Amino acid sequence: MQLISRSGQRSVFVGRSLEFSALTEAFNSMLDGSGATVVVSGDAGMGKTTLVEHFAESARKRGAQVHWGRAHEHAGAPPLWPWVQIFRSLSESGVIDKELVGSSGADPTDLAGLIPDEDGSTGVDESVSSADSTAQFRLFDSVNSVLRAVSQNTPLVIAIDNLHWADTSSLKLLEFVSHELQSSQVLIIGTYREAESRRGSALSESIAELARTPGFSDVRMSPLSRDDIRQLVLGFGGAAPPEALVDAVHSHSEGSPFFAHNAIQLLGNRGKLNEQAFADTADWDIGIPAGVKDIIGRRIDDLSEDCVLVLRSAAVVGREFDLQVLVSLFPESDEDQLLERLDEAISAGIINESQVAADRFIFDHDLFRQTLESDLRLSRRVRLHSRIAASMDELFGTSDTNYAARIAYHYRQADSVADAELVAAACIRAGRVASNAYAYDEAADHFGAAVEILEDTAEEQALLARALDGRARALFALGRIPEAFEPIRRAFEKYLDVGMATQALDILSVPHPQVGREGMTKLLERGIEVATSDTETFSLLLSRLGVARAQELGEFGVAEQAFQDAIAAARAAGSKRAESWAYGRWAMVSGYGPMDWRKVQELSEKALDVMPPGQDFELEVHCRIWLGEAFYHQGDIDGGLREFRRSEEIAIKARNPMRAAQASMELAMLMRLQGRWDECLAREDALGFKLWNRPFGSHMAQVQIYFTTGQTDPAKAAHARARALAKSRVSGVDQQSDPAWSYFWQSGISGLLGITGDASFIDDVPAGELWSTIPEDVANHPALAQRTDLLTRVSVAGIIAIVRNDTETSKIALDLLRQYDYPVGWLSLNPGGSTDRFHGRLAVTAGMPDEALGHFESAHKFCSENGLVYDHAWTCHDLAKLLIDERRDIPRALTLIGEGVQIAEQYEIRPLVDQLTSLRSNVPGNATQHPDGLTDREVEVLKELAVGKSNREIAEALFISQNTVIRHVANIFSKTGSANRAQAAVYATEHDLQ
Secondary structure (H helix, E strand, C coil), X not given: CEEECXXXXXXXXXXCXXXXXXXXXXXXXXXXXXXXXXXXXXXXXXXXXXHHHHHXXXXXXXXXXXXXXXXXXXXXCCCCHHHHHHHXXXXXXXXXXXXXXXXXXXXXXXXXXXXXXXXXXXXXXXXXXXXXXXXHHHHHHHHHHHHHHHHHHCCEEEEEECHHHCCHHHHHHHHHHHHHCCCCCEEEEEEEEHHHXXXXXHHHHHHHHHHCCCCEEXXXXXXXXXXXXXXXXXXXXXXXXXXXXXXXXXXXXXXCHHHHHHHHHHHHHCCCCCHHHHHHCCCHHHHCXXXXXXHHHHHHHCCCHHHHHHHHHHHHHCCEEEHHHHHHHXXXXXXXXXXXXXXXXXXXXXXXXXXXXXXXXXXXXXXXXXXXXXXXXXXXXXXXXXXXXXXXXXXXXXXXXXXXXXXXXXXXXXXXXXXXXXXXXXXXXXXXXXXXXXXXXXXXXXXXXXXXXXXXXXXXXXXXXXXHHHHHHHHHHCCCHXXXXXXXXXXXXXXXXXXXXXXXXXXXXXXCCCCCCCCHHHHHHHHHXXXXXXXXXXXXXXXXXXXXXXXXXXXXXXXXXXXXXXXXXXXXXXXXXXXXXXXXXXXXXXXXXXXXXXXXXXHHHHHXXXXXXXXXXXXXXXXXXXXXXXXXXXXXXXXXXXXXXXXXXXXXXXXXXXXXXXXXXXXXXXXXXXXXXXXXXXXXXXXXXXXXXXCHHHHHHHHHHHHHCCCHHHXXXXXXXXXXXXXXXXXXECCCCCHHHHHHHHXXXXXXXXXXXXHHXXXXXXXXXXXXXXXXXXXXXXXXXXXXXXXHHHHHHHHHHHHHXXXXXXXXXXXXXXXXXXXXXXXXXXXXXXXXXXXXXXXXXXXXXHHHHHHHHHHHHHHHHHCCHHHHHHHHHHHHHHHHHCCCCHHHHHHHXXXXXXXXXXXXXXXXXXXXXXXXXXXXXXXXXXXXXXXXXXXXXXXXXXCCCCHHHHHHHXXXXXXXXXXXXXXXXXXXXXXXXXXXXXXXXXXXXX
8 A cells, every 4th residue: 555655755555464453453442432542662763653644544534533743852842742732733623622622621721731822822821830739630631521522523543653752741641541531432542662661761651551551552563574575665666676675675674664665765766676777786785775874874965965964953953943943043045045955855755844834844754863963073063052042042932932942952952052041041931831831740850950050150049049949849749749848948048048038938838748857847937037927928837837846846735836826827817718727737737646536626627617618629628638537536437438528529629639539548448447349449440540640559459458358369460560669659759768668568458457468478678677767866856757757667567577477576566656655547547446456466476465455355346336347357356366365265256256257258358257267167166067168157058048049038148248149159069069059959958957
């Protein structure tokens, strides 16, 4: 089949039947309403783009809309550039307009950076820099809504070329829409070079994330075969080629379509692809270059010197370049002369005219650009970058924000010859544009570059303060809280140094949820000294100071005074919002520190009473989450569920993914404790991806649920995913250097709860190392941050000690936990019950049965009274086992076993059923002998079955689920050798089991 190539010349599409079929299969699935994502991978020149272009033609003929976005090599591309191109194409083709955007539920303001205005520019304002931690989610959600709306009218194919060069924000958006558009008529195709998706790169992480999405496939491009090469030569030459030519092209190209295409085109340009040449040429190896660079060099050698000179400068500009920029680089030439040289390059297939804008051109393949650029000496390239930056700044600097990143890129490449202030200012402007386009990864990089440039420039402290400010806000929006603190501190100080007090106080408004960040107290104290008393700002700083004093210094009494002062200042200023924040932060500190849950409830309720209605969704969600915490810690599970549901609803309405995730995880936790497994799995699966695109907590919840219900293989798969993420990163918290967190997640919840007792889930590291880095004076300096650090490590070490039956480590852990009298319900996944059960298991391992007994009794009482069926059942096991091992109260132990079995069977906690059954059979004098190894419960089921009851009737009679009945019936058939229910009934009669 013949096509028109990007160069406008005749090209031939050969081979690729398997790859084309894979794309067609995904397309067919999409037409059935199952959205799909396909990535096409291979080395440079393997024909990835050509394959997708060819497939796109087929998709259009079948009625689909196809829209392209392409990433470019260097960092000068605007933020979210592939998506800007896609939405520009959708707008220009009339597929999306204001009416469709409005009806889709998307917010037009969120899409301002993607949908062009009437003048063709995007609505990103560079004059200010904002950083909203929810803004990127809102943008992604709006993109998803628009694409879904488009696909309801026509099937939609989105093609993104060169993912290996895409910015991080573009990749995150790709992950998001791929996950959210699974039930739609949208097919997303991306291409990337395998060699540039190294492990640990943003692309490799995105590919790994995409691979977990249903409907994903990775199409790997293979080299062209010898027959494919023959068809390629035949298509270009029109005559059957000699086998020696086919062999030479195939051998030299190693099946690379780009090499083969260019080799054949070079031969054609030199009159070698005709019957006469075929007959006259004996040695085809002589006419074919040895490598890709060599063949590109020969193609370029065929051009005039003037043309090559222009192309080399264009190559430094980038894959795409504007005629206006070239005119500024060649003042001695007029436009007509430059256009003649560009026409020559177009005719040779080196460049093409852009389809997006007039007087814009694009290299046919980046290998052409790379080769031309590499011919220039470094000193020449640096100066060209400087001239290009200045030219772009003059031409587009104030009129088109899409050029901000390009200008900054060229200035940075020319930093050895350019003015430092000029370079830094360009980087700051690019950072603002990126930040306002919600591309916070790129914004942080731009602002960071400006900081590096200005570090040693004493004269530009105000500019440095703005760079630090922008970087801090971008990092916070990304959830990289620990990294954000230092630029916040430095920006505050720089602003004060240059007399910009308003800006100094404004940077302190960036939230600081990181516990115990060293220096926060002093920073806020300085801010309070600068602020005007009895103002809203003054009150908000005071309440932040209360949090900092508790977190950093452990001064809970002083913190309470700060909250009281904040409330007084808020009332003097007439600010209900500031007063509500003071109560809400006071509630948080009371929960984190003294854990006075009654007080947490009272303060949260006061905050909600004072709060102005509908003005601050973040504040309301904060208060309701802490109110929910207070309820369930006091045993009011229904109250906790109610407040968490309200929090989730408010956060979703406000389109705040992190707060929604927090509320949803709290809900899922309580549902797990109530044995609502299916609801939990559905919630965790839907939520996990939205939690900043890293479903870490979701995997850990799945580990517990799958192990709990005896689904070993899914549990191990979820555990492996969580473990891999734990070793790399956890969004929002700097835990890479903290082994406690890594070991906690690696050990798996199964270790604490005793579901498997399998120590292989834990790395072979002595548990004592987990607290070896705790400061020696921690006992005399009980700051909340240090207490949390200590208790985290001690609790993790305790988990490991329980699984490994490590007596000495258990004693140390138990002693330290007693010393601080600090419940670890959050770590144990459950207030009260799990905390006592955890302490009880530690005491058993440490050889302290009396202490263990007290903890187990408390846990049993708490869980049974509050409907926490999961821990209730497991506590029955732990308490019964202790009573049996200590020979203290065997009848009570048997009662507990029966109680635990009933709960475990009703809620399908299969491993626990087996452990309780085994425990009961080992009680001296209590072993009930049933034929063929039938268990007590299987005999009960068999008796009901023998009288003709259905599975549903048996489930109702024994208060267990139908699935549990089905499992018991299968075991009965297996053990008794019965093929059906009738034979099982006969067996029951013969063995007097009726």
